[in-house]
Amino acid sequence: MKEPKEQYEKRKTYYRRRLEKLTRTINRLSNVRLLTFLVGCGLAVFFYMTQRSSLGLGMVIFTVASFAALVLWHQNLKTRQNYIQVLYENYDQALSRLGGEWRNFSDTGEDFKDPTHSYSEDLDIFGLGSLFQWITTAKTFRGRETLKEVLTQPPGEVEIIRKKQEAIQELARNLAWRQRFLAEARMTKRPLNSPETIIEWAKSYDASYLRLGVVILARALPIITITFLLMYLLTSSVSVWYPLVGLAIQTIILFLGRERDKTLNAVYTYKDSIKIYEKMLERFEKRNFQAEHLQTLKKGLRDRDGKPAFEQIRKLSSLADLIANRGNAMFLIINILTLWDIQCMISLESWKEKSGRSLGRWVDTIAELETLNSLAIIAMDHPEWGVPEITSGNSVITAVNMGHPLVRGAVCNDLTMEKNSGILLITGSNMSGKSTLLRTVGINLVLAYAGAPVFAQQFSCSMFQIYTCMRVSDNLGESISSFYAELLRIKQIVSSAKTERKIFFLLDEIFKGTNSQDRHAGAKVLIRQLSKAGAIGMVSTHDLELGDLERESDRKIRNYHFREYYTNDEIHFDYKLRRGISTTRNAMYLIKMAGIDVDEML
Structure with a gap:
C-alpha cells in the first residue's frame, strides 16, 4: 500500500490537471458562446434586410436555441469545475495535516469549549491546536455536534466501540470515497445551520391537504379555468365571466389559509441543506461496505416502502426548487392560474406523511458518517499506530x-x-x-x-x-x-x-x-x-x-x-x-x- 503522502500528492496532481483542462474548456466555450450570439444576430439582421424574413426568423430561433444550449453546458462545466476545485482543496488540506500545518485550519471547535466538562479543557479536545481542529472534516451542523459528542461522551458499551473501529478502518482504506463525500458537503456556499426546524416541520403533516376531495378540487379547478380562458381567447362561444369567476375563486382559495406560507418558506430556507443531504446520502447508499456498523447505518436509510433515502430527499429537493420562485412578482399570475401553492402543499404534505418522520434519522446518519470519516483520517495518515x-x-x-x-x-x-x-x-x-x-x-x-x-x-x-x-x-x-x-x-x-x-x-x-x-x-x-x-x-x-x-x-x-x-x-x-x-x-x-x-x- 502506498504511503499516505504519496497518495495525497498523486491525487492532488490529478485534480490540478483536471482543473487546468476544465478551465481551458470553459474559456473556449465562453468564446464560442459569444461568437455564436454575434454571428447569429448578424445573420438574422442580414436576412431581414435582404427580404428573407423566413430565414431570418429561422436564424433567430437557431441562435437562441444554440445560445441556450451553450449556456447550460457552460453552467454544467462551471459546477463540475467547482466540485473538482473542492476535491483539489481536500487533498491539499490532507497534505497540510500530514505535514503538521493543521493548526491553521479554520474550524477549531472553539464553540464547543466547556470549562465545566470533566476533561475536554485539560486534554485540548477543542480550541486552537486541539484534537478537534486536527481531525475534523465535518461540515454539517449535526456532523460537528456528533464529533463533539463522540470526543466528550464515550459510549458505555465495548461492543459499540469495536464496531466503530471496524468501520473506521474500512473508511480509511476508501480515501477517494471519503474525499468525494466531504466534497459534497463543501459544495454549499452558506454554512449548514441547525436542521432542527425542518426536522420538526417534517414530523407533522396537515392531513386536510391529502383528502381526496381537496386533491380533486385542486387539480380540476385550474384545468377548468384555463380551459374557459382559452375558449374565450380563441372563440366567441364563452363569456369572459367564466374565466373571471374561476380566477376569482382560485384567488380567494390562495389567500385563505395563509399559514401554509410558513410551511413553504421552511422548505425554501433549507433548500441548500436539503440538496447537500441528498448528495451525501446518495454517495453512501450507492457504495457497498463490509463493516457491520456501516451496513446497519445503510439499512436505516430506507423509507417504509423500502426506497433509498436519497431518492426521498431528492423529491423534497425538487419540491424546494418548485417553491423557489414564489417571491417573483410575475409568479403571482402563475400561482393564481394554477393554484401553485396548493399543488406544492399537497405534494409536501404527501411527502411528509410518507417520509417526514425519517428525516431526522437520515440527518443523524450523515452526521455519524462525517464523524467516522474524521476519525478515519488518523488511521489513514498513521497506519503504524495501534488499534486499541x-x-x-x-x-x-x-x-x-x-x-x-x-x-x-x-x-x-x-x-x-x-x-x-x-x-x-x-x-x-x-x-x-x-x-x-x-x-x-x-x-x-x-x-x-x-x-x-x-x-x-x-x-x-x-x-x-x-x-x-x-x-x-x-x-x-x-x-x-x-x-x-x-x-x-x-x-x-x-x-x-x-x-x-x-x-x-x-x-x-x-x-x-x-x-x-x-x-x-x-x-x-x-x-x-x-x-x-x-x-x-x-x-x-x-x-x-x-x-x-x-x-x-x-x-x-x-x-x-x-x-x-x-x-x-x-x-x-x-x-x-x-x-x-x-x-x-x-x-x-x-x-x-x-x-x-x-x-x-x-
Whole structure:
C-alpha cells in the first residue's frame, strides 16, 4: 500500500490537471458562446434586410436555441469545475495535516469549549491546536455536534466501540470515497445551520391537504379555468365571466389559509441543506461496505416502502426548487392560474406523511458518517499506530511506545496501570514532561473510546469515566478563585470515585494555590482516598515527599519520574519515564537562565 503522502500528492496532481483542462474548456466555450450570439444576430439582421424574413426568423430561433444550449453546458462545466476545485482543496488540506500545518485550519471547535466538562479543557479536545481542529472534516451542523459528542461522551458499551473501529478502518482504506463525500458537503456556499426546524416541520403533516376531495378540487379547478380562458381567447362561444369567476375563486382559495406560507418558506430556507443531504446520502447508499456498523447505518436509510433515502430527499429537493420562485412578482399570475401553492402543499404534505418522520434519522446518519470519516483520517495518515483493545474486565491500562498525537516528534513511553497498583505518582523537574505524559494518556483514551487508532504500538484499556484537574483558573464572573475552582473539580472526582463507576483521573500539581505544608498534607490525603476507592489515575507533583506513599500503600501507589541532564552548561531532557522518585531539580538553573542573579537571591 502506498504511503499516505504519496497518495495525497498523486491525487492532488490529478485534480490540478483536471482543473487546468476544465478551465481551458470553459474559456473556449465562453468564446464560442459569444461568437455564436454575434454571428447569429448578424445573420438574422442580414436576412431581414435582404427580404428573407423566413430565414431570418429561422436564424433567430437557431441562435437562441444554440445560445441556450451553450449556456447550460457552460453552467454544467462551471459546477463540475467547482466540485473538482473542492476535491483539489481536500487533498491539499490532507497534505497540510500530514505535514503538521493543521493548526491553521479554520474550524477549531472553539464553540464547543466547556470549562465545566470533566476533561475536554485539560486534554485540548477543542480550541486552537486541539484534537478537534486536527481531525475534523465535518461540515454539517449535526456532523460537528456528533464529533463533539463522540470526543466528550464515550459510549458505555465495548461492543459499540469495536464496531466503530471496524468501520473506521474500512473508511480509511476508501480515501477517494471519503474525499468525494466531504466534497459534497463543501459544495454549499452558506454554512449548514441547525436542521432542527425542518426536522420538526417534517414530523407533522396537515392531513386536510391529502383528502381526496381537496386533491380533486385542486387539480380540476385550474384545468377548468384555463380551459374557459382559452375558449374565450380563441372563440366567441364563452363569456369572459367564466374565466373571471374561476380566477376569482382560485384567488380567494390562495389567500385563505395563509399559514401554509410558513410551511413553504421552511422548505425554501433549507433548500441548500436539503440538496447537500441528498448528495451525501446518495454517495453512501450507492457504495457497498463490509463493516457491520456501516451496513446497519445503510439499512436505516430506507423509507417504509423500502426506497433509498436519497431518492426521498431528492423529491423534497425538487419540491424546494418548485417553491423557489414564489417571491417573483410575475409568479403571482402563475400561482393564481394554477393554484401553485396548493399543488406544492399537497405534494409536501404527501411527502411528509410518507417520509417526514425519517428525516431526522437520515440527518443523524450523515452526521455519524462525517464523524467516522474524521476519525478515519488518523488511521489513514498513521497506519503504524495501534488499534486499541478495549476490555470489559478489570481496570487496566497498558501501552507500548505511547506518544502524544498532537505533539510533533513526541517521545514515546511504555506504561502499565492495574487495579491493584493503579495510581502513578510522577515527579520530575520543571519542563521534564510530567504534564505532557498525563495528557498523552488522557487523549489516547479519548481516541480509543471514539474507535480511532491511538499513538502507540500497542494499547489496551478498560472503560473509564475520565476526570482531570490540570488547568483550573479563576472565574471572575462567578467570583471563584483558582484554588476554590480546583477544590470543586477535586470534589467532583472524589464523589465519582465513591460510586460504582470506574474512573480514571489525571491530577497535575494539585493544591498549588496554598502553602507547601498544606499542599503536601492535602495531596497525601486525597491520593490515599482515591486509592482506597479503587480509582486509577496519575498525579504529577514537585513534592518529592509524596514518594513515601509507595511504601505506605504497599505499592498500590507507584513512583515514576522524569529527569534532565546537562551538557556544556545547557539543560536537556530525554522525556523518558523511569521508575522511582526524582532525584534532580532545575528551578534555580532556570531562574538563572531567565537573567536573575541567583547569588544575590541566596
